[in-house]
Amino acid sequence: MHDDPFAHAHDPDEIRMASIAEGNNPNHDYYHYENIELKTVGIDIGSSTSHLMFSRIHLQRAGELHSSRYVVVERETLYRSPILLTPYTADYAINTDQLQAFLTESYAEAGFTPEDVDSGAIILTGEAVKRTNAHAIADLFADTAGKFVCASAGHNLESILAANGSGSVAASKNPAQTVLNVDIGGGTTKFARVTDGQIIETAAISVGGRLVATDTDGKVIRIEPTAHAIADLLGIDLHIGMVLSDKDRHGIADTLAECLMEVIQRKPRSELTTSLLVTPDLKSDAPIDTLIFSGGVSEYVYEREERDFGDLAIFLAGAVRQKMAENAMPAPVQPATERIRATVIGASQFTVQLSGNTLSISDVSLLPLRNIPVLISKLDEDREVEAEEIAEKIKAAYARQDLVEGEVQVALAFDWDGLPRYSQLRKIADGIIAASPNTIASGAPILLVFTGDFAKLIGDALTKDIGITNPVISIDTLYLQEFDYIDVGDMIYPARVVPVVVKSLVFPEVAGIGSEVVEQ
Numbered sequence: 431m432h433d434d435p436f437a438h439a440h441d442p443d444e445i446r447m448a449s450i451a452e453g454n455n456p457n458h459d460y461y462h463y464e465n466i467e468l469k470t471v472g473i474d475i476g477s478s479t480s481h482l483m484f485s486r487i488h489l490q491r492a493g494e495l496h497s498s499r500y501v502v503v504e505r506e507t508l509y510r511s512p513i514l515l516t517p518y519t520a521d522y523a524i525n526t527d528q529l530q531a532f533l534t535e536s537y538a539e540a541g542f543t544p545e546d547v548d549s550g551a552i553i554l555t556g557e558a559v560k561r562t563n564a565h566a567i568a569d570l571f572a573d574t575a576g577k578f579v580c581a582s583a584g585h586n587l588e589s590i591l592a593a594n595g596s597g598s599v600a601a602s603k604n605p606a607q608t609v610l611n612v613d614i615g616g617g618t619t620k621f622a623r624v625t626d627g628q629i630i631e632t633a634a635i636s637v638g639g640r641l642v643a644t645d646t647d648g649k650v651i652r653i654e655p656t657a658h659a660i661a662d663l664l665g666i667d668l669h670i671g672m673v674l675s676d677k678d679r680h681g682i683a684d685t686l687a688e689c690l691m692e693v694i695q696r697k698p699r700s701e702l703t704t705s706l707l708v709t710p711d712l713k714s715d716a717p718i719d720t721l722i723f724s725g726g727v728s729e730y731v732y733e734r735e736e737r738d739f740g741d742l743a744i745f746l747a748g749a750v751r752q753k754m755a756e757n758a759m760p761a762p763v764q765p766a767t768e769r770i771r772a773t774v775i776g777a778s779q780f781t782v783q784l785s786g787n788t789l790s791i792s793d794v795s796l797l798p799l800r801n802i803p804v805l806i807s808k809l810d811e812d813r814e815v816e817a818e819e820i821a822e823k824i825k826a827a828y829a830r831q832d833l834v835e836g837e838v839q840v841a842l843a844f845d846w847d848g849l850p851r852y853s854q855l856r857k858i859a860d861g862i863i864a865a866s867p868n869t870i871a872s873g874a875p876i877l878l879v880f881t882g883d884f885a886k887l888i889g890d891a892l893t894k895d896i897g898i899t900n901p902v903i904s905i906d907t908l909y910l911q912e913f914d915y916i917d918v919g920d921m922i923y924p925a926r927v928v929p930v931v932v933k934s935l936v937f938p939e940v941a942g943i944g945s946e947v948v949e950q
Contacts (some may be wrong), residue, residue, distance in 0.1 A: 433611050447458045447801075450868070454931075461704060464490060464925075465490050466500055466784060467487070468548045468549055468558065468929065469484060469485075469486055469487075469547055470547070470694060470781075471483070471485075471547050471550035471551075472775065472778025472779070472781070473533070473550070473553065473571060473910075474555070474774035475529065475554045475558050475589060476568065476831075477556045477616030477772065478615060478616020478617070478743075479513045479514060479518065479616065479726055479762060480514045480532065480538055481510070481512070481771065482774060483505075483775060483778045484506075484509040484542060485505055485506060485508055485554070485778040485779045485902070486506040487504075487505055487779060488504040488505075490783055494554030500811060501931060507775075508540065509536075509541075509542070512783050514529075514772065517529065518652065521562070523562050524558060524564065524569065525635050525841065526566075526567055548922075548929065549931065550777070550778060550782075551569045551780070551933065552568055552777075553587070553588060554567065554568060555773060558617070560710065567722075567844070570722050572808075585618060585632075585633075585634035585709050585862060586634070586635075586709060588613070589775050590632060590776070590780075591615065591775075592620055592776060593624055593724075594611075594776040595767075595772035595774070595776035595780070596624055596722055596769070596772040597612075597722065597766055597768065597826075598767040599629065600767070601624075601666035601764065602625060602627055603627040603721075607625075608623065608625045609624045609718070609720045610623055610624075610627075610694065610718045610720070610722070610760075610886070611722050611724060612725075612728075613688070613723075613725040613728075614725040614726070614728055614731070614746070615638050615639070615725040615726055616638045616726060616741070617638040617640065617654060618634050619634065619635050619690060620632065620633070620634045620725075621634065621635075621919055623714060631712055631713060632906055633707065633709050633710065634708050634709055635690070635706050636656045636688045636706040637687075637689055638823045639730075639742050639747070640654075641657035641686075641741075642654070642668070642741060642744065643658045644673075644740040644741070646671070648674060648883060649672065650670055650671060650673075653668060654666050657682060661682060663685065663702070664685065668670060679742055679947065683745035683746040683749045687740070687749035688700075689703040689706055691750075691753050691801050691925060693712065694698045694721070694759070695757065695758075696712075696715065702722075719761050720762060720763075720764050721760070721942075722763070722765075723763070723765045724768065725745050725769065725770065725773075726770045728747075729743075729769050729770050730747030732769065734769065735819075754902075780929050781932075781933070782931055783928055783931075783932065784928070784930070785885070785906060786884045788884075788906055789891075789906060789928065790886040790890060790893075790902060790935055791895060791902075792901050793875075793923065794902055794920075795905075796875055797918055797919065797928065798918060798919045799916075799917065799918045800902070801915050802841045802916050803914075804840070804843050804908065804910045804914040804916060804918070805830075805833070805840070805843060805912075806844075806911065806912045807820065807823040807845070808845040808846070809844060809858075810848075811846060811847055811848040812848075812859065812945070814851075814853065815857065815858075815861075816857060817857040819861070820857065820860075821861040821864035822863065822865075824862065824866075825865055826845055826914025827912075828840075835865065835866060835867070836866070836869045836871070839874065839877065841879050841910075842865075842866075842878050842909075843878075843910045844881070846878050846880065846881060846882060846884075846929065847882045848856075848880055848882075853887055855884065858891075859891040859895070860896075862892065863896060863898065869900070870898060874898065874900065875902070875903055876892070876900050876903070878904040878905070879904075879905055879906070880904070880906040880907075880909035881906070882906060882907070884904035886890040886906075889902045889904035891902075903918065905918065905930065906934070908931060910932060910938075915932075915933050917930065
C-alpha cells in the first residue's frame with residue numbers, strides 16, 4: 431500500500447485502472463483475484479479521549495505495473511463511535527471495565543461483531559501508553575475486538591496516522607508542497623513533516639490539553655508529571671483536590687504553547703522544550719508551505735468547540751492562537767479534513783498492507799502471527815552479494831536489537847530490488863541458512879520479507895532446492911524499517927494474499943511514573 435517507508439496510501443486517481451470489462455464485475459471470479467475488500471477497525475485509546483471507527487477498504491492489484499502489489503482505490507467510513515473521556519483508576523491504570531463496555535456498545539451500535547473485522551489497529555497514545563496496564567489492554571482488545579486486530583503504540587506511528595487521517599498527506603500532493611501536521615492531543619503533541627505525499631520525519635513532545643484535569647467543582651482530579659514540572663517553574667502549588675484558578679491554567683497553558691511554538695517556528699530550543707521532547711527532535715530546516723492542526727485541542731484552535739471539559743484544552747488552544755497572531759508563522763494555517771478523529775481514521779484506514787500473490791507460505795495454519803520484530807538487511811543492487819556477506823548482515827541485524835538467533839521469532843527483511851538472477855537468489859537463500867542454525871535445528875518457522883517480488887522464488891529455493899524442512903513464510907512487496915514490528919494475518923482467498931500491519935510497539939517502563947489521579 432505504499433512506495434516508501436511512511437506514505438500509507440495512494441490517491442485513487444493515481445491507481446484506478448482500465449480493467450477488462452469482466453474484471454470490474456464483483457460477481458466474476460477475476461474480480462476477486464484483482465480486488466480485495468476489507469472491513470477494518472481503528473481504536474484510539476488516548477490520554478484524553480477514546481473512540482473507534484469502522485471502515486471499508488477497497489484494494490486493487492496494480493496490474494499495469496506488472497506487480498503483485500495491491501493499492502487502495504477507495505475508502506469508506508462505515509461507523510464513528512461517540513467520543514469517550516478515557517477513564518482511569520486511582521492506581522495510574524486505565525479502567526478496562528469501562529473501556530470494554532464502551533467497545534461492546536460501539537460494536538453493537540455499528541451492527542458488527544468481532545468476526546466481521548478483517549484487519550485494524552488499536553493505538554494507545556500519549557500518556558495512555560505509560561499506564562501500568564497499557565500492554566494488557568492492548569492484548570485484551572486484540573483478542574476480543576476482531577480477528578487480526580493489531581495492538582500498537584508509539585509516538586512516531588501516531589504521528590504518521592494523524593498526518594494521514596487529518597488530510598495533511600493528501601494536501602501535500604495537490605499541489606506538491608511541504609506540510610507540517612501538528613497533532614495536539616491530551617498528553618502529547620505529534621509533528622509530521624510531509625512533502626509531496628511522503629512523511630519525511632516525525633517527532634513528539636509532552637505537551638497536551640489534559641495534563642491537568644478537574645471535576646465539575648473545579649477541583650484537580652488528575653495531574654501528569656509534565657504539569658507538575660511546569661507548575662513548579664511557575665511557583666504554583668499543584669496538588670490533587672485543589673481548586674485550579676483560571677489564572678493558573680492560563681499560566682501553565684501559555685508555557686506549554688511557547689514550547690510548541692519553538693518547534694513550529696523552528697526557534698532555538700529552550701532547556702524546558704528539550705526536556706519535554708519524547709522522541710528525537712525535528713531536524714530539517716527546509717521551508718514549510720502549510721500548517722495543519724489535528725488532535726482534540728485542534729477543535730479549539732479552529733474554534734469548532736467551545737465546551738470546557740475540565741482541563742487545559744481551551745486555554746492551550748487560546749495561547750496557541752494568540753502566539754500565532756503575535757508572531758510570524760513559517761507558513762499559513764489551513765483547515766484539517768479531520769481533527770479529533772485524525773488518529774482513529776489513520777488507524778482504521780492507513781495501517782494495512784497486502785503481500786501479493788508472489789508469496790510463499792508452506793503452512794498457512796501458522797497464521798496469524800503477531801508482534802514479530804523486524805531485522806533489516808540492506809543489500810547492494812549493483813553487484814552480486816555473496817552468501818557469507820548476507821549471513822554477516824543478518825547476524826549484525828540480530829546484534830543491533832540485542833536478540834539471539836533462535837530464541838525469538840523474527841522477520842528477516844531484505845531491502846533489495848536487484849535483478850532476480852537465480853545465482854543471486856540462491857546466495858540470499860544460502861546466507862539465510864548460514865545465519866539461522868538454531869532456528870533451523872529447532873524446526874521453527876522462517877519468516878522472510880522482501881521489498882521486491884522475490885518471496886516465492888527464495889521460498890522455493892529454501893524448501894525445494896536446499897530442502898530445509900522448517901515452515902517458510904516468505905512475503906514481499908512490503909516496505910519496513912529497523913525496529914518495526916509486523917502482524918501477518920490469515921490468507922485471503924481466492925486472491926491468495928495476506929494482510930500485513932506494520933507498527934511500532936513502544937510500551938515504556940512505568941516505574942517512577944508520577945501521575946496522580948482520583949478514581950473515576
